[in-house]
Amino acid sequence: MAVPSSLRQSLARSVPQGHQFHEIQEHNVSTYRIAVIGGTGPQGRGLGYRFARHGHDVVLGSRAAEKAVPVAEEVATRLAGVAGAGAVTGASNTEACAEADVVLLAVPYDGHDELVATLPLDGKVVISCVNPLAFDKGGPYGRVVDAGEGSAAESAQRIAPESRVVGAFHHVSAVTLWGEEEYLDHEDVLVCGDDADAKAVAIELARSVTSRDGVDAGKLRLARQLEPLTAVLISINKKYKTHSGVRISGI
Numbered sequence: 001m002a003v004p005s006s007l008r009q010s011l012a013r014s015v016p017q018g019h020q021f022h023e024i025q026e027h028n029v030s031t032y033r034i035a036v037i038g039g040t041g042p043q044g045r046g047l048g049y050r051f052a053r054h055g056h057d058v059v060l061g062s063r064a065a066e067k068a069v070p071v072a073e074e075v076a077t078r079l080a081g082v083a084g085a086g087a088v089t090g091a092s093n094t095e096a097c098a099e100a101d102v103v104l105l106a107v108p109y110d111g112h113d114e115l116v117a118t119l120p121l122d123g124k125v126v127i128s129c130v131n132p133l134a135f136d137k138g139g140p141y142g143r144v145v146d147a148g149e150g151s152a153a154e155s156a157q158r159i160a161p162e163s164r165v166v167g168a169f170h171h172v173s174a175v176t177l178w179g180e181e182e183y184l185d186h187e188d189v190l191v192c193g194d195d196a197d198a199k200a201v202a203i204e205l206a207r208s209v210t211s212r213d214g215v216d217a218g219k220l221r222l223a224r225q226l227e228p229l230t231a232v233l234i235s236i237n238k239k240y241k242t243h244s245g246v247r248i249s250g251i
């Protein structure tokens with residue numbers, strides 16, 4: 001799915017001076033400046049690595065900039081010599097957002113709402129891979145958000161109403177993201193959201209991970225189903241000693 005020209009223009013406008021939003025014409029692929037909130041964790045680092053490997057510029061964010069810098073250096077070192085790789089830098093979460101076209105939320109659900117409320121997200125495409133999960137003696141399970149009428153992604157949209165939130169990348173494991181496979185092409189990225197242009201961005205970014213467009217999985221409220229599904233995958237991982245993912249058949 002191509003990113004609509006209206007979004008390209010609005011993203012181009014949102015890029016600060018000194019940065020270039022551009023399209024790689026020959027492949028019809030857009031490149032973005034992506035802020036990863038919680039980029040010092042395994043999921044943010046792994047997705048940041050995959051995005052940068054695919055030519056996007058990535059800023060790994062942290063509550064403490066000095067914590068993000070060495071993680072960014074680790075990712076950049078891994079990408080040294082990869083033709084066409086984007087830049088990877090570290091910054092505070094707020095600084096990372098300020099310069100980004102796209103913001104990936106990759107933080108634990110605990111503290112999520114408080115953190116999102118501090119971020120400058122107006123006008124940004126925000127991708128949430130946050131899974132509200134809990135664990136007890138029976139294993140992992142999905143937490144109930146807003147008495148069953150909400151999800152982490154919907155909370156982000158409510159807290160940052162001028163942003164355009166989509167849910168995606170809930171089911172790709174941090175271990176495989178940081179692994180050696182060129183693409184996780186046995187997996188699909190399911191994308192839910194209410195803003196068609198924002199959803200198109202996440203669908204396109206999925207190519208960095210799986211080599212294919214993400215799957216349009218419906219409205220943002222379906223994050224209520226996608227987020228806790230990860231508890232099932234973790235349970236499968238434990239039983240079969242693997243890092244399972246999701247693949248959709250029939251499309």
Ligand SMILES: NC(=O)c1ccc[n+]([C@@H]2O[C@H](COP(=O)([O-])OP(=O)(O)OC[C@H]3O[C@@H](n4cnc5c(N)ncnc54)[C@H](OP(=O)(O)O)[C@@H]3O)[C@@H](O)[C@H]2O)c1
Pocket residue numbers: 037038039040041042043044061062063064067068105106107108109110111112115129130131132133169170171172173174175230
């Ligand atoms: N791990 C996976 O395989 C996986 C797969 C799919 C989805 N996810 C989802 O992705 C998100 C991140 O996963 P993760 O395993 O990378 O998590 P994590 O390591 O527990 O946390 C990621 C980063 O979030 C920041 N953070 C921690 N507690 C915070 C708080 N209370 N408030 C604000 N920031 C906080 C920390 O960065 P600083 O200290 O640098 O600020 C931390 O490095 C989770 O919602 C998870 O459900 C994870």
